[in-house]
Amino acid sequence: xxxxxxxxxxxxxLSAGALATRAADWPFWGGGPSRNMVSNEKNVPTSWDxxxxxxxxxxxxxxxxxxxxxxxxxxxxxxxxxxVAGGKVFIGTNNESPRDEKLKGDRxxxxxxxxKTGEMLWQLAIPKLxxxxxxxxxxxxxxxxxxxxxDKVYIVTNRCEVICLDVNGMTNGNQGxxxxxxxxxxxxxxxHTPGAKDADxxxxxxxxxxxxxxxxxxxxxGPLIIGNTVTVTTSNGVDWTHTNIPNPKAPALCVLDKNTGxxxxxxxxxxxxxxxxxxxxSPAGGPVNGKDTVIFGGGDGICYAFDLASAVGGDQSVLKExxxxxxxxxxxxxxxxxxxxxxxxxxxxxxxATPVLYNNRVYVPIGQDPEHGEGIxxxxxxxxxxxxxxxxxxxxxxxxxxxxxxxxLVFVNDYSGxxxxxxxxxxxxxxxxxxxxxxxxxxxxxxxxxxVGTEDGDIVILAASKTxxxxxxxxxxxxxYATPVIANGVLYIGTPTHLYAIGTK
Numbered sequence: 001x002x003x004x005x006x007x008x009x010x011x012x013x014l015s016a017g018a019l020a021t022r023a024a025d026w027p028f029w030g031g032g033p034s035r036n037m038v039s040n041e042k043n044v045p046t047s048w049d050x051x052x053x054x055x056x057x058x059x060x061x062x063x064x065x066x067x068x069x070x071x072x073x074x075x076x077x078x079x080x081x082x083x084v085a086g087g088k089v090f091i092g093t094n095n096e097s098p099r100d101e102k103l104k105g106d107r108x109x110x111x112x113x114x115x116k117t118g119e120m121l122w123q124l125a126i127p128k129l130x131x132x133x134x135x136x137x138x139x140x141x142x143x144x145x146x147x148x149x150x151d152k153v154y155i156v157t158n159r160c161e162v163i164c165l166d167v168n169g170m171t172n173g174n175q176g177x178x179x180x181x182x183x184x185x186x187x188x189x190x191x192h193t194p195g196a197k198d199a200d201x202x203x204x205x206x207x208x209x210x211x212x213x214x215x216x217x218x219x220x221x222g223p224l225i226i227g228n229t230v231t232v233t234t235s236n237g238v239d240w241t242h243t244n245i246p247n248p249k250a251p252a253l254c255v256l257d258k259n260t261g262x263x264x265x266x267x268x269x270x271x272x273x274x275x276x277x278x279x280x281x282s283p284a285g286g287p288v289n290g291k292d293t294v295i296f297g298g299g300d301g302i303c304y305a306f307d308l309a310s311a312v313g314g315d316q317s318v319l320k321e322x323x324x325x326x327x328x329x330x331x332x333x334x335x336x337x338x339x340x341x342x343x344x345x346x347x348x349x350x351x352x353a354t355p356v357l358y359n360n361r362v363y364v365p366i367g368q369d370p371e372h373g374e375g376i377x378x379x380x381x382x383x384x385x386x387x388x389x390x391x392x393x394x395x396x397x398x399x400x401x402x403x404x405x406x407x408x409l410v411f412v413n414d415y416s417g418x419x420x421x422x423x424x425x426x427x428x429x430x431x432x433x434x435x436x437x438x439x440x441x442x443x444x445x446x447x448x449x450x451x452v453g454t455e456d457g458d459i460v461i462l463a464a465s466k467t468x469x470x471x472x473x474x475x476x477x478x479x480x481y482a483t484p485v486i487a488n489g490v491l492y493i494g495t496p497t498h499l500y501a502i503g504t505k
Contacts, residue, residue, distance in 0.1 A: 026487035027085035029145035029222030030402060034295075034357035035284040037404040039446040039486045046449065046461055046472045048502045058097075060498060069490060069501040070118035073097050075109065077141055077496050081222075081441075084487035085148035086167060088121065089113040091499060092142030092155070099123050102192060103184060108142035108158040110199065112169060115488070118501060122169030124199035127186050129159050134240045135215045145222035145282070147230070149258065152202065156221040156232050160208045162256060164230075166200035176202030203261035207234050210263065211254060214239065214246040216278035222354070224283045224294065226308060230258040231285065231294050237278030242343075248273035253283060253296050255311040255319065265311030267296070267304065268318035274300035275350070276342045277369060282354045284362075288384045293322065295362055295384070297351025301328045303364055303380075305387060323387025327351055327366045327380055329394075343372040353412075353442070354402040360384045361424075363410050365399035370438065374398060374416050381410075381427060391427030396420055402442040402483075404450070406464055411450055413439040419452055421466060431468040435460050441483035451491070453480025459493060476500075 023041065030037060051065035060071045072089075080092025095107035103125040110124040129136035136158050144156040153165045166175055174180070180194045180201050207213040216237030224231040236250045251266035252275065271279065281297035285308065292308040303325050310320035326333075328348045333340060340347040349366035356363045362382040368375065377398040381390040401413040409430070410422045417437050421430040437456035444451045449471055450462040457476045463469035478495035485492040491502040 023488050025085040025148075026485050027083055027148040028225065029081060029083065029147070029282055030284070030354060030356070033224060033226055033284065034286040035282070035354045035402055036356050036358055037402050037442050037444050037483065038406055039444070041446045041486045041489065043489070044447045044449065044486055045491050045502050048474060050476050050500055058497060067502055067504065069503050071501070072111075072113055072118040072120075072499045074111075074494070074497055074499055075141055077139055078494050078499070079141060079143045079481060081145040081482050082485050082492050082494060082499060083146045083148055084115060084485065084492070087115045088167060089115050089118075089492070089499075090146040090148065090153055091494065092144055092146070094139050094141030095125055096139065100125065100197065105186065106139055108140070110142050110146065110155055110165075112167070112199075118499070120197070122197050122199055124165065124201075125184060126157050126159060127184065130187075133217065135160070135217065137217050140218050143218055143220040147223040147225050149225045152258070154223040154225065154230055154258070156219055156223060158219055160206065160213055160215045160219040160235065162205040162207065162223070162230065162232050162261065164202045164258070164261060166202055168200070170194060170196055170198055170200050174200055176200070177204060205256055205261045205263070207254065211266065212247045212250045214250065220280050222282040224285050225258060226285050226292055228258055229255050229264060229308060229311060231255045231283050231308070233279050233282060233296070235278055235280060236272045237275055237299060242277070245272060245275060252279040252298060253294070253306070253319070255308070262313060263317075264313045265317035265319050267306060267321070269304060269321050269324065271298040271300055271302070271304070274302075276300060276348065277350060281351050284355045284357045286357050288357070288360060293384070294319070295355045295357050297327075297353065297355050297364055299350045301348050301350045301366060302326050303351060303355060303362065303382060305384065325382055325387050325389065327364065327378065329378060329392070332376065332378075343368065345373070345375045347375070349375070349377065349398055352400050356403050356405055357384060358405040361390065363403045363405055365396055365401065365403070365412055365414070367398040367400050367415060370400070370415055370440070377414060379412060379420070379422060379427070381424065393422060393427045393429060395429045395432065400440055404443040404445040406445055409464070409466060411443045411445060411464065413441070413443055413452055415439060417454065419443065419450065419460070419462060421468070423466075430466040433460075433462060433468060433470070440481040444484040444486065446486050451484040453482065453484060453493065455479050455481070457495075459484065
């Protein structure tokens with residue numbers, strides 16, 4: 001269980017363009033394409049009680065809660081951050097609390113819940129690859145943060161697929177792909193007949209079959225939607241030896257047509273050949289000097305910018321590289337003329353956090369799988385036009401966390417448990433706050449406050465200013481690996497076993 005948590009929560013970090021408007025949906029990881037973890041919501045709760053279990057059950061007793069609208073039971077491990085759009089909440093979990101007696105066993109599950117009540121509207125219960133820990137780690141569930149665009153929702157599955165689903169499930173008929181029953185059926189089991197509570201798959205794209213990807217441990221990505229395209233990270237990486245890359249020529253990033261799933265292009269920068277572990281960072285994007293640009297943190301520790309318009313379709317379609325920048329300083333790569341080993345305290349790191357694109361600048365830290373332990377890190381601000389470094393700061397430790405940029409301040413966590421506040425222009429460190437616990441998720445800034453979840457189960461609330469002030473601390477009585485999400489006046493916080501909708505009942 002501990003190993004599962006360490007690995008999967010790494011993937012969480014798994015990351016906004018324009019800020020979310022007040023009382024608005026939160027349809028993507030990061031709220032929008034450029035992934036800034038900031039919301040314009042007001043009157044966000046700072047006081048609540050998650051309640052206690054009813055006897056020996058896993059059900060939360062509503063009478064013991066405070067300021068909780070509803071609580072939804074997840075599986076036993078939940079590493080996908082929720083997204084909220086169109087009156088629905090989408091979240092990934094595992095199948096240890098099966099919703100369908102015919103679909104039992106270890107599966108990755110996408111749940112679609114009613115935003116007002118938390119009631120399950122439909123689910124996609126995805127079978128395992130059967131490869132074990134090497135490519136589809138047991139009981140991790142669905143680590144992807146869903147992306148909602150109109151009447152479609154996009155995920156990257158544990159099977160290394162990009163899937164487009166109807167947000168309404170089967171309630172408006174079976175559209176697109178007609179093989180859901182076959183897809184949902186485990187080997188050797190009777191053919192499953194999809195019902196009203198099953199997902200409606202519109203199209204599927206297998207990155208293993210089409211691109212030769214070898215996902216390391218699990219596939220993870222929060223899909224990026226820009227125009228008619230969906231861009232995803234492939235999770236291509238090393239095998240069980242942690243030294244061999246089975247397919248160094250497979251892309252770390254690919255682009256599809258969001259309406260049809262047609263392949264449009266892939267990165268050709270050789271990221272996989274230099275990958276240290278895996279490619280788990282979700283891409284960011286948006287206009288840079290009027291050109292739609294994808295910003296990608298590579299598993300080789302290099303940050304890239306690609307011209308999205310160069311994804312035109314065809315077997316040889318390669319994304320045009322606009323720039324790249326090594327996010328590791330030279331002394332993290334070499335010492336006394338010799339390469340430093342990966343997964344050591346002072347060695348090089350990849351980019352796991354999602355970069356944030358803000359005012360033609362990219363803000364991103366470096367980090368590693370927490371299983372490798374703590375280590376030295378770096379926070380960077382990059383010119384999004386030229387790819388040149390504007391500033392760096394080594395005060396931060398290794399980080400999995402997507403930053404939050406507000407005005408002239410940038411807030412970011414690190415795995416060692418510190419929340420940092422930097423000046424966006426100079427990189428000056430204004431303060432660091434020690435939560436005294438490991439942090440897996442990202443900062444969420446709203447209503448002048450920073451919300452951060454910790455491994456010890458606290459939600460730490462600080463003032464979003466260059467003067468350090470602790471506003472509150474709530475004990476969730478379970479680890480909080482995910483990032484707090486705010487949508488339509490409600491604060492969503494996930495533990496491994498429950499999703500809480502926090503706000504006035």
